[in-house]
Structures are given as C-alpha cells and as structure tokens.
Amino acid sequence: MRVLILFVDGVGLGSSDPAVNPLAAADLPVLRGLLEGRAPVADAAPFHGASASLVGIDATLGVAGTPQSGTGHAALLTGEDAVRMFGRHQGPWVPTALRPMVAERSVLARAKAAGLRVAFANAYPEELVERAAEEGVAGRRLGPLRAGPPMAALGAGVLTRHTAALERGDAVATEITNDGWIRHLGRTSLPRLDPPAAGRNLAGIARAHDLTLFAHYTTDTVGHRGTFQEAVASIEKVDGFLGGVLEGRPGDLLVVVVSDHGNLEDPSVQHTRNPALGVVVGAGHREFAERMVDLTRVVPLVLERLLPA
Numbered sequence: 001m002r003v004l005i006l007f008v009d010g011v012g013l014g015s016s017d018p019a020v021n022p023l024a025a026a027d028l029p030v031l032r033g034l035l036e037g038r039a040p041v042a043d044a045a046p047f048h049g050a051s052a053s054l055v056g057i058d059a060t061l062g063v064a065g066t067p068q069s070g071t072g073h074a075a076l077l078t079g080e081d082a083v084r085m086f087g088r089h090q091g092p093w094v095p096t097a098l099r100p101m102v103a104e105r106s107v108l109a110r111a112k113a114a115g116l117r118v119a120f121a122n123a124y125p126e127e128l129v130e131r132a133a134e135e136g137v138a139g140r141r142l143g144p145l146r147a148g149p150p151m152a153a154l155g156a157g158v159l160t161r162h163t164a165a166l167e168r169g170d171a172v173a174t175e176i177t178n179d180g181w182i183r184h185l186g187r188t189s190l191p192r193l194d195p196p197a198a199g200r201n202l203a204g205i206a207r208a209h210d211l212t213l214f215a216h217y218t219t220d221t222v223g224h225r226g227t228f229q230e231a232v233a234s235i236e237k238v239d240g241f242l243g244g245v246l247e248g249r250p251g252d253l254l255v256v257v258v259s260d261h262g263n264l265e266d267p268s269v270q271h272t273r274n275p276a277l278g279v280v281v282g283a284g285h286r287e288f289a290e291r292m293v294d295l296t297r298v299v300p301l302v303l304e305r306l307l308p309a
C-alpha cells in the first residue's frame with residue numbers, strides 16, 4: 001500500500017463556464033479521462049467513477065475571510081485545525097507560530113516515526129537547505145522553505161533531494177520541468193523534461209517509498225499574476241504531469257491530488273472561498289475521497305491507509 005500526495009497550490013472548484021474558469025477551458029485529457037468526460041469544476045463534484053473520484057475540500061474551516069496558503073498548508077500537512085489555532089487565515093508563508101507544528105507533526109514526520117519509507121520528491125538547491133538546517137524553521141533566510149511542504153520535509157529529515165538527484169531523475173523540480181533550474185540557477189547539466197517525463201520520475205520515487213509528497217505552486221502564482229491563457233497553460237501542465245505519474249505508477253499506489261484553496265479557477269479575483277480541488281485515483285478512491293471533506297481530513301486518511309489498525 002503506497003500513497004502519493006500531489007499538492008497543487010491555489011486550485012479550487014469553480015464555474016463550468018469556459019469563459020470564466022481556466023479549468024473549464026483547458027485541454028485536460030488526463031483529468032477528463034479520469035472523470036469520464038467531466039472537467040474539474042464545482043458542478044461535477046462529487047463524482048465517483050471507475051478509477052477516480054473528484055471532490056471539493058472545504059478550505060475555509062468555518063473561519064471568515066479568504067483561505068490562505070500558510071495556514072492552509074499547515075492544516076493540510078498536519079491534520080490540525082491550523083486556521084483556528086492561528087486565529088485567522090494567513091499567508092503566503094506558514095506563520096512563525098505554526099512552524100514548529102509543521103516541522104514536527106506533519107504527515108511526513110509521523111509516517112517516518114511509524115517506520116514507513118517517506119519521500120519528499122521536490123528538489124531544492126543544496127545551498128538553501130544547508131542554510132536552513134543551520135538556522136532551523138524560525139530562521140530569517142529560509143526563502144521558499146517557508147512554504148509548508150519543504151518545511152514539513154525539513155522537519156522530517158527528508159529535504160534531501162538536490163541538483164544531483166534532479167539530474168538522475170530521482171527528484172522533481174517544483175515547477176515540474178527543469179527550466180527554472182537551468183535558466184535561473186544555472187544548472188545547465190540538467191536534462192530538459194516535458195511534464196509527462198517529470199511525472200514518470202515522480203512515479204519512480206513513489207514506487208520506492210510508502211509515502212511520497214510532491215508540491216507545485218505555479219497554479220497559485222499564475223492565479224495571482226498571470227493571464228487567463230497562462231492559467232490555462234498551468235493546469236494543462238499539471239494534467240500532462242499527472243499523466244506521466246499514472247503511466248509509471250505501481251499498482252498499489254493511491255494518488256491524492258489536493259489543493260489548499262481556490263484561486264486559479266477565477267483569474268478575475270485573488271483567492272476564493274470555493275472548495276479546494278480533490279482528486280483521488282487508485283483502489284479505494286471513493287472511500288478515501290468521500291471522507292476528505294476539509295483540509296484537516298487528509299492526514300488522518302493517509303495515515304489510516306498506510307497504517308491500518
């Protein structure tokens with residue numbers, strides 16, 4: 001029994017109008033195939049098909065205001081009611097007060113403590129991780145490690161994939177393809193990958209572990225700053241990536257695609273209070289998806305699946 005959590009930031013279930021919602025306008029052969037012709041929009045959920053389920057995940061957690069990444073990541077990765085704990089939705093980074101919890105009590109740390117093989121598939125530059133290891137999660141120079149997924153990985157001791165791992169296909173760039181690493185970080189030895197090839201690499205990592213986490217954020221940044229066409233392209237990239245994952249996955253893998261709040265589904269505004277995207281693929285998808293009602297439910301469901309009583 002294996003689980004892959006494929007986190008995509010800022011994707012909610014919105015309108016079925018392709019003039020409004022990039023997820024309704026995009027060419028998504030993989031997701032539409034899983035959803036038997038449906039687009040991942042509000043009207044289509046809940047859906048439980050032969051191989052996959054689509055559900056909306058409550059990201060508001062009963063708190064007023066617009067859900068944000070910092071508290072959302074904390075809730076999603078620890079199963080704790082992080083929004084109430086902090087008192088409000090807060091982002092984009094995990095608030096300092098919640099960092100010890102994310103580092104010490106994430107699903108990665110808990111699965112590892114239970115003896116499971118745990119992987120964080122994202123590659124991060126080695127120099128950044130070395131600095132963070134010296135400073136700890138309260139450090140001032142954490143940069144992108146202030147996001148929940150790498151912070152949880154740092155706390156669990158699995159933020160271990162860097163340039164060499166990316167080069168041999170044993171890690172995946174946060175942006176999916178290696179373009180950013182090649183262009184902005186000067187890692188010219190890295191192969192240029194298309195999204196399906198990166199997805200096959202992620203499937204290989206998931207095959208070698210009980211629990212694998214991968215996190216992607218471009219969907220949220222494009223939702224904030226991109227054009228409608230860029231929003232369409234960003235979800236099409238995720239679709240191609242998911243296709244590669246499914247192609248290379250081991251038979252006992254449950255793929256859990258989750259987001260932390262809405263944004264991309266309505267480029268005319270910033271974050272939304274729409275339910276966050278939840279797609280579950282693999283044996284037992286329905287039982288899992290039906291109970292994934294809000295952000296705090298993901299961790300207990302994953303641990304229950306990996307560590308049956």
Ligand SMILES: [Zn+2]
Nearest residue numbers: 009010069260
């Ligand atoms: Zn977010």
